[in-house]
Amino acid sequence: MSSSHCEPGTSTQITLAGKRRFALIGNPNSGKSTLFNALSGLSVKTGNYPGVTVAKHLGQTRVGDSTVILEDLPGTYSLDAISPDEQVVVDVLSGVDEAPDGIIIVLDSTTLQRSLGFLARVLRHNIPAILVLTFTDDLQRRGGHIDASALSRALGIRVIPATSGERQGVNKIKATLAEFGSWESPVIAPPADAAQLTAWTESVLSTASYQPPEPDRRTAKIDAVLLHPVWGTLVFFIVMFAFFQTIFAVAAPMQEQIEVFFAWLGAKADAAITIGWLGAFVSEALLGGVGGVLVFLPQIALLFVMIAILEGSGYMARAAFLMDRVMAKAGLEGRAFVSLLSSVACAIPGIMATRSLPSAKDRLATMMAAPLITCSARLPVYVLLIGLLVDPDERFGPFNVRGLILFGMYLLGAVSAMLVAAIATRLSRRSGALLPFYMEIPPYQVPKLQAVVSAVWASAGAFVRKVTSIIMVTTIVLWLLLNFPQRSLAEMDAAGVDTSSETAMSAYVLDNSYAASVGKAVEPVFAPLGFDWRINIGIVSSLAAREVFVATLGQVAAAENPDEPLTALQDMKVLNGPDKGDPLFSPSVIAALLMFFAFALQCMSTVGVLRRETGSWRWPAIAFGYMFVVAWTMAFLAASLVRLVT
Amino acid sequence: MNHAKASLSHVISVLSHTQTQGRFFSRTGRRVDSRDTLDRVETGRTSIVQEIDPQLDPTIHQRLLDLGFTPGTPIQVLRAAPLGDPRIYRLAGYEVALRAQQARHIVVREDS
Incomplete structure (x- = not known):
């Protein structure tokens, strides 16, 4: 940091922007992030620390008559870092990454016996600090006691008792931040030696007349059921069922309304804009593109509401505990389950959920696996393809065959994700030490509304901003490719096109469009799978988002027969080669397409998020590459197999 | 006989001691x-x-x-x-x- 922009005489404690920076540091589950959200409100910005997979949360708050910057450091139990997010804490404390002006140490008052050692090691860094004691209401309720002013005297720093999220505590912290210049610091630094540290902890706790709390009876009673080998497992499955029901059933009506709204808006725009191609562009490319993405917003927002509730209540740690043994089979730990669960809605929140994994290797393995889970964007593609393959009434025993195939696709996604995770962890385990698995099981709490709102606000906002830009650009490009170059009437006449027929004209434009050239250019890659250039356009365009495949095939079919696009799709014939005249969508081609979409990373938004979360292009490139190879191979095998059978 | 038995078990215990030192004995030698x-x-x-x-x-x-x-x-x-x-x-x-x-x-x- 250059100081040339600072005015003469400015203290080095003032940053370039002229704002003081305070970092919140503490153990996981200490209520640190709740406090951070309460202090900074909706001003929270989430980014990444340079070069690592660690999310950086920055916020602002007004104290007195100035604004200060708050930084929520990742929660950690130790300053001996074993994961990248813990390394971030160590780096910030030791000033590698520009040290904060002051630190707010957040400790759960019910676990002081454990966390005072952590506090001691933080204080040894000699950065001005204050201590916030959270959950003091829980401490009291469970028969514990602490004298905060005596603790303050023993430690030599200011101590603020707070019950998380309560206004009074937050205001007191703000007032203390305003008095930054007069913060006290310890007279003698706490000892570093382990044995002396134990003695120091004991003496500090007895000076503060600390009475540790009784075990939480409410939590014990709930856990007797929720972690019971039989009832606990049953409740777990009920919770998961309710989770999926909410994602698909509750979100569906909202999604429909968004679709209806954008269709209406598109029609209005088409009617209002008199220049033909511009009207089509606005209604199909612009509004169609944005609408196609925003349809998934209710699902994403609901998903984050539910995850925030499960997380805030303390059930998520229990779910991870119950699933740990199953996840261990794939070399992962219980917490990775949460991420894979989110991926059923969309791989993007699933990948963002990997931030809770302490091990960078587990995080990468989960990120490589998450895009294989059957996401909601694959659903319309599967429904279309299965619909082309099987009659609606066909049955296998008591089951509907369409439903069976769809279920099989979900199962295929889950199994292959676990397999990939297993392979990825095996590969990475060869280098570096094995991380221990430990997970705090916090007492149950009523989820804080503020935390739920912040989680939804941040993720829904990120979804709309980042994804819309990517998808909007691709849909616009796709529309241009499909509709250009525009042909003159004379040109069409010369080519023998019936210029009195709208259909024949649009078919001619399509067949000679830039998109057709792209489709034909990639033909050598997909020809062994039985795809022709029309399917190839769909595949290329679905790179933007899988559901674009459905829209593209619709556009292609509509160009051939605008009145009956679905029939047109079924009637499409192979144009050349030995099978000329046979239906294009033969069982073998459909099987190949199903496999291709099950495995290929046809989603630039996921690639973008992988880039953002890993901080480099390496991992998205690896994910895209391995998934394409697997997808092509599986599609080829499926097509060959179906051709053998039929 | 008793004596021989005792020394045999002693030898076995010494052998197993040496073999398993890494796993069953801490640095202080405490079992x-x-x-x-x-x-x-x-x-x-x-x-x-x-x-x-x-x-x-x-x-x-x-x-x-x-x-x-x-x-x-x-x-x-x-x-x-x-x-x-x-x-x-x-x-x-x-x-x-x-x-x-x-x-x-x-x-x-x-x-x-």
Whole structure:
């Protein structure tokens, strides 16, 4: 940091922007992030620390008559870092990454016996600090006691008792931040030696007349059921069922309304804009593109509401505990389950959920696996393809065959994700030490509304901003490719096109469009799978988002027969080669397409998020590459197999 | 005969001593019985941390200390997951889940 922009005489404690920076540091589950959200409100910005997979949360708050910057450091139990997010804490404390002006140490008052050692090691860094004691209401309720002013005297720093999220505590912290210049610091630094540290902890706790709390009876009673080998497992499955029901059933009506709204808006725009191609562009490319993405917003927002509730209540740690043994089979730990669960809605929140994994290797393995889970964007593609393959009434025993195939696709996604995770962890385990698995099981709490709102606000906002830009650009490009170059009437006449027929004209434009050239250019890659250039356009365009495949095939079919696009799709014939005249969508081609979409990373938004979360292009490139190879191979095998059978 | 038997068992014990030194004897030479590690403590019982396996990787050793598994701390085994592993332990005013793989490195003695 250059100081040339600072005015003469400015203290080095003032940053370039002229704002003081305070970092919140503490153990996981200490209520640190709740406090951070309460202090900074909706001003929270989430980014990444340079070069690592660690999310950086920055916020602002007004104290007195100035604004200060708050930084929520990742929660950690130790300053001996074993994961990248813990390394971030160590780096910030030791000033590698520009040290904060002051630190707010957040400790759960019910676990002081454990966390005072952590506090001691933080204080040894000699950065001005204050201590916030959270959950003091829980401490009291469970028969514990602490004298905060005596603790303050023993430690030599200011101590603020707070019950998380309560206004009074937050205001007191703000007032203390305003008095930054007069913060006290310890007279003698706490000892570093382990044995002396134990003695120091004991003496500090007895000076503060600390009475540790009784075990939480409410939590014990709930856990007797929720972690019971039989009832606990049953409740777990009920919770998961309710989770999926909410994602698909509750979100569906909202999604429909968004679709209806954008269709209406598109029609209005088409009617209002008199220049033909511009009207089509606005209604199909612009509004169609944005609408196609925003349809998934209710699902994403609901998903984050539910995850925030499960997380805030303390059930998520229990779910991870119950699933740990199953996840261990794939070399992962219980917490990775949460991420894979989110991926059923969309791989993007699933990948963002990997931030809770302490091990960078587990995080990468989960990120490589998450895009294989059957996401909601694959659903319309599967429904279309299965619909082309099987009659609606066909049955296998008591089951509907369409439903069976769809279920099989979900199962295929889950199994292959676990397999990939297993392979990825095996590969990475060869280098570096094995991380221990430990997970705090916090007492149950009523989820804080503020935390739920912040989680939804941040993720829904990120979804709309980042994804819309990517998808909007691709849909616009796709529309241009499909509709250009525009042909003159004379040109069409010369080519023998019936210029009195709208259909024949649009078919001619399509067949000679830039998109057709792209489709034909990639033909050598997909020809062994039985795809022709029309399917190839769909595949290329679905790179933007899988559901674009459905829209593209619709556009292609509509160009051939605008009145009956679905029939047109079924009637499409192979144009050349030995099978000329046979239906294009033969069982073998459909099987190949199903496999291709099950495995290929046809989603630039996921690639973008992988880039953002890993901080480099390496991992998205690896994910895209391995998934394409697997997808092509599986599609080829499926097509060959179906051709053998039929 | 008795004498011969005794010396034979002595030889065996010395042999096994040498063979298993790495695993069953701590650096101080004190015998660490494999029954006395945290993963072997029955669910519901409380025991006291004696030490963390000194052979353990130093970072993981430190991490277990930071999690509160310091010598002298009482630990209660609360419950096991449906398939037996991991288990939840209560110590230092909080609850933490550990896999047997980690609990195996925490040497405990009975709560007296």
